[in-house]
Amino acid sequence: MRIVDFHCDVLSKLLEDESLSFEPGMSGKLDVTHGRLRGQKALLQTFAVYISPSRPDYRSLNPVLESIDLFYEKVLKQSGLRHIRSTADLEACMNQGLTGALLSLEGAGGLQGKLSALRLMHRLGVRAIGFTWNDANWAADGAMEPRGGGLTKQGAAFVKACNELGIIIDVSHLSERAFWDVAALSEKPIIASHSNAKALCDHPRNLSDLQIQAIFESGGVVGVTFVPMFLRADGHAKIEDVLNHMEHFCSLGGEEHVMIGSDFDGIDHYVEGLTHPGELAGLREAMIGRFSKTLTEKIWSGNAVAFLKRNLPAE
Structure with missing residues (x-):
């Protein structure tokens, strides 16, 4: 089983600290490294462009472009990695061990x-x-915005444009009202790349059962995340808590729709025994001990791969 992880924040750390490297053998300040990904024979890692609100250019396009440049210059130049733009790229990774x-x-x-x-x-x-x-x-309110507004007119236009371009819409950080606006407008499946179940941990960043089911009904997927405060209220999370959220998603009809969205490099404290990709073997063993092998494989990578095959362009 080769894991698919649908969220990490390596690019944000690279943007903030020019001394950091993604090269083999480097770790320290980075959770996700080239060596750890290749060491576990990862099938796919999603790299998010996240710009910290503490930056004076937070609302500018410049740091977004700088982050994408870092993706090309520091990540993609490493051996054994391939940029996923299409199903053809995904198939190449599956067939060639990339x-x-x-x-x-x-x-x-x-x-x-x-x-x-x-x-x-x-x-x-x-x-x-x-x-x-x-x-x-300008597009919408986020999950922590007190007023809890929905999509703006520009945000609604972006939903339609993303559908037309083939860009997958991720609802993980949206306010609940904006979530339902997107769910109503999008003609394509939506995802939550790194969110957990509010029924188990009542945090504003988590999803209600109705939201979870709406994502599943759209044909989308939800990534169980390793953020401790999204796993349990006291923030002292163990691998068992990760499994509890997976199980809850499956109880809502999510056996074909649950994946992993770690949020490595976006967190400063961790699930016990799950501090970087090199420790994922412990999570896999726990999953196999609690779930069937078939379900474990689906959550580990199968559901994410099937979703991408349906929603990425062919070439």
């Missing part, structure tokens, strides 16, 4: 509502986009 690198955008503030900027993202290889981080921007 690790796929999917590029996503976590927060569209820097696009400033311009469809031309969205088209540019697509040309540069972005294949998934979340309109907000936790705050509000």
Whole structure:
């Protein structure tokens, strides 16, 4: 079983610290490294472009473009990695033992509502986009925005444009109202790349059962994340808590729709025994001990692969 992980924040760390490297043998400040991905023979890792609100250019396109440049210059230049733009790229990774690198955008503030900027993202290889981080921007309110607003007129236009371009819409950070706006407007499946179940942990970033079922009904997938405070209220999470959320998703009809979205490099404290990709073997063993082999394989990679085969362009 070769894992698919639908979210990490390596690019954000590379953007903030020029001294960091993604090269083999490097670790330290990075959770996800080339060596760890290749060491576990990972099938696919999604790299999110996340711009910290602490930056003075937070709402600018510049750091977005810088992050994408880092993706090309520091990530893709490593041996054994291939940029995933199409199903053909995915098939090559599966058949040749390569690790796929999917590029996503976590927060569209820097696009400033311009469809031309969205088209540019697509040309540069972005294949998934979340309109907000936790705050509000021109497109929508995020999950932590107190007013809890929905999509703006520009945000609605972006939903339609993403559908037309073939960019997957990620609802993980949206407010609940914006979530339902997207669910109603999108003619394509939607995903939550890194969110857990609110029924088990009542955090604003988690999804209600109705939201989860809406994603499944759209044909989308949900990535169980390793953020401790999204796993249990006290934040002291163990691997068992990760399994509990997986099991809850499956109880809602998600056996074909659950995947993994770790959020490595986006967290500063960890699930016990799950601090970087090199420790994923422990999670896999726990899954095999609790779930069937078939279900374990689906969550580990099968569901994500099947989703991408249905929703990426052929070439």
